[in-house]
Amino acid sequence: MRKKLIEFRNVSFRYGDEEPWVLKNCSFEVYENEWLAIIGHNGSGKSTIAKLMNGLLFPQEGEIIINGQQVTEETIWDVRKDVGMVFQNPDNQFVGTTVQDDVAFGMENRGFPREEMIKRIEQNLTAVGMQDYRLTEPHRLSGGQKQRVAIASVLAVSPKVLILDEATAMLDPKGRQEIMRTVSNVRAEHALSLITITHDLREVVQAERVIVMNSGEIWDEAIPREIFSKKDALREIGLDVPFVAILTDELKKTGMTITNEPLNQEELLEDLWTLHLRT
Incomplete structure (x- = not known):
C-alpha cells in the first residue's frame, strides 16, 4: 500500500472575511509516486489548492498534512522541501542571469555543497533536454524551454511532489505536448508524485486519478476513463471535452x-x- 504524501482534511478557504468561500470542506489524499490531475473551470478553486499545498496560503478551516507534518507558519520551510511548484508563467520564477544560475538558486539557499550542485545542474538539465542551454540567458528562451528550465530548477532540490499549476496554459499545442512528454519522463526517472492542475482535459489522460473541482467543491473523483464518460455533465460545469x-x-x-x-x-x-x- 502506497504512503500518503498529502492529505486535505475538510479544508475551506476564502481570500477575506467578507469574501465567498473559494474552497468548501475539501478532503482528499495524494499518494507516493502517484500522478493526480486536478481539473476545473476558472474560479473552481484548483489553483488555490496548489498554493495551499505549498504553504503560499493557509486554510481558515481544516488541516493540510504534507509528508506527516501539518502545514503551519512554523513548518512551512520543511514542507517546501517536499513540495515543488511550477507556475503558469515561468518568468515569475526566474532569478538567475543564466539557465544554470537559475537551477542552482534553490540549492544555494539550502546550502548544497558546490560539487553536488554542479552534478545536479547537469543531471536535471539533461532530464528536461536543456543541457545545451546552461549558459543561455532565460529571457532568450521560448515559452516551452522556459518551462523546462523551471521544472529542472524545482527537481534539483529533490522534492517528493511536483505540482504543475496551469504550467502549459501559455504554450501552443506543440509546446504543451513537449512539456507533458518531458514531465512524464521526469516522473518515471525520479519516481516522484506529480500533480497537474489544469482546465484542459487533454492533459489528464496519463494521470492515474482525476479530481474535478466545481465552485470550490470536489464534483467528482475517478480514473480518467470514467471522467471522460460524463461528457454532458462536464460541459455543464464549463469544461471542454x-x-x-x-x-x-x-x-x-x-x-x-x-x-x-x-x-x-x-x-x-x-x-x-x-x-x-x-x-
Whole structure:
C-alpha cells in the first residue's frame, strides 16, 4: 500500500472575511509516486489548492498534512522541501542571469555543497533536454524551454511532489505536448508524485486519478476513463471535452459498437480496427 504524501482534511478557504468561500470542506489524499490531475473551470478553486499545498496560503478551516507534518507558519520551510511548484508563467520564477544560475538558486539557499550542485545542474538539465542551454540567458528562451528550465530548477532540490499549476496554459499545442512528454519522463526517472492542475482535459489522460473541482467543491473523483464518460455533465460545469471523446460519441450514433471510452487517438483506432475484424 502506497504512503500518503498529502492529505486535505475538510479544508475551506476564502481570500477575506467578507469574501465567498473559494474552497468548501475539501478532503482528499495524494499518494507516493502517484500522478493526480486536478481539473476545473476558472474560479473552481484548483489553483488555490496548489498554493495551499505549498504553504503560499493557509486554510481558515481544516488541516493540510504534507509528508506527516501539518502545514503551519512554523513548518512551512520543511514542507517546501517536499513540495515543488511550477507556475503558469515561468518568468515569475526566474532569478538567475543564466539557465544554470537559475537551477542552482534553490540549492544555494539550502546550502548544497558546490560539487553536488554542479552534478545536479547537469543531471536535471539533461532530464528536461536543456543541457545545451546552461549558459543561455532565460529571457532568450521560448515559452516551452522556459518551462523546462523551471521544472529542472524545482527537481534539483529533490522534492517528493511536483505540482504543475496551469504550467502549459501559455504554450501552443506543440509546446504543451513537449512539456507533458518531458514531465512524464521526469516522473518515471525520479519516481516522484506529480500533480497537474489544469482546465484542459487533454492533459489528464496519463494521470492515474482525476479530481474535478466545481465552485470550490470536489464534483467528482475517478480514473480518467470514467471522467471522460460524463461528457454532458462536464460541459455543464464549463469544461471542454477532448475531441476523441466527441468523435467516439458521433461514431456510436452511426451504430458502431465501441465498448470502451478511448482516451486518445491510438485507443480509438485500436477499437475501430477490432470492430472491423469482427465484421
